[in-house]
Amino acid sequence: MHTTTRRNFLVLTGISALAAAGCGTAVGSGTRNTTTLRYQGSVGQVSPPELAASLGYLEDLKLEWVGNTISGPQDIQSAASGQTDFGGAFNGAVVKLAARKAPIKAVISYYGSDKYAYNGFYVTEKSAIRTARDLIGKKVGMNTLGAHHEAMLDIYLKKNGLSRAEAEQVERIVIPPVNTEQSLRQRQIDVAVLGGILRDKALEDGGVRKLFSDYDLRGAFSAGTYVLTERFIKQNPETARTFVTGVGKALDWARTTQRDEVVARMTEIVAKRKRNESAAALKYWRSYGVSAPGGRIEEKELSVWADWLTERGDLKSGRVSVPDLYTNEFNNRAKKAS
Incomplete structure (x- = not known):
């Protein structure tokens, strides 16, 4: 059985994060308002962006699967370094990567905990x-x-x-x-x-x-966010808006639609993408756990983990400005709910 000590893990993630942060020129596709977004998926699971694409909520945006992620920290590091266009992770990992000066911005919550998803x-x-x-x-x-x-x-x-x-x-x-x-x-x-x-x-x-x-x-809370690089947002503001708003709409659809219908849609998505995987586990799906309308991000959802990391000694006090770490600017869905 493979084991990893906390110290070794922090050293490894620190090195990876610094490498990602060092790529100050990290970009998405490099094209202004691109219509293709590269991303990493998960075996046998359907992410909110994949659901949004299937429902037509991403409009003319296309998702380009480049492989499966091994963890949230790895996923957002891939986005920060320009290997993908967006990535998602636990908010504490987002705070930690931002502390390494990675050029990222959290744009929408995508998973959390509730009475079904915990x-x-x-x-x-x-x-x-x-x-x-x-x-x-x-x-x-x-x-x-x-x-x-x-x-x-x-x-x-x-x-x-x-x-x-x-x-x-x-x-x-x-x-x-x-x-x-x-x-x-x-x-x-x-x-x-x-x-x-x-x-x-x-x-x-x-x-x-x-x-x-x-x-x-x-209790119920949103726990993880998708991030984009600041440069990607600057070059592709309308792409960012379409992506974030579409994902928010998909989250709302999944929360308000009968579970059997959601599972049927997810099963269809897995079958169509042909990645040599089983959709059998989807019968256990209950919720993404995001209760905020449109996946809107609240400051406390990031600050609580910044405080936890500081208390552990993993983060120096004042190293990260939480209000600068996220934005709801591109989430039209959340704005309407407000």
């Missing part, structure tokens, strides 16, 4: 783990470090009275999401972070119980 921390039914203190000395498996799942774990431990020294005794281990449930059942880890389709599948299989979830901790 990330839970699960143990086996017979596990002796019942409280936060029981996690000391235990292994928690998650998809990456320094991002959403580790932030939720830190908040949970602090909220339940553990000191920083005690919290550091809870071991965080990187495990690919598709292997997390199996690792828990085989007792390679003590706690598994499961969300969305993988969570519902594990619950259907039985034998696991929830310790807590991000929704339990914070």
Whole structure:
């Protein structure tokens, strides 16, 4: 089982982010108001932009799939360095990349947590783990470090009275999401972070119980945003507006449309793109978790993670100006809702 220490992860992401930030000339396609947007997808899943394209909400914009992303931080670094035109990640990762002087701007929320779409921390039914203190000395498996799942774990431990020294005794281990449930059942880890389709599948299989979830901790909230480079926005303002507004419209459609209809549309999208993947897991889809109309970004959705990173020592105080990090300027959908 592959493991990564927090220190090594931060060093690696720091190097990658600095490399991306060093590309001060990062561009999208380099063409003013381009009609093609390059992006990375996810196996067996349909992102809000892909849904928007299928529904016709992107108008004449075309999405060009260049491969699948391995994580949110990697996805936004690809956008910052000009390998893709947009990327999405947990807001803490967006703040961290901006702190490295990457030329990015968050333009719309695209995922979050609600009563249907949440990330839970699960143990086996017979596990002796019942409280936060029981996690000391235990292994928690998650998809990456320094991002959403580790932030939720830190908040949970602090909220339940553990000191920083005690919290550091809870071991965080990187495990690919598709292997997390199996690792828990085989007792390679003590706690598994499961969300969305993988969570519902594990619950259907039985034998696991929830310790807590991000929704339990914070209620409904938007957790991740799509970013564009500042130069791309300057060169392609109308493209940015069409993209952001179209994605916002797709988020609203998914939230207000009958679930069976949404799943049927997503299944059709996966079948048509012919990437040699299965759409079977889509039957577990419930929500993108974005409750704000049109995916509008609120400052607190970024500032809470800037504060968390500062408290951890990953970010110097005042390193990032959160109000300068995002914009709702191109989101006509959110403006109408307001």
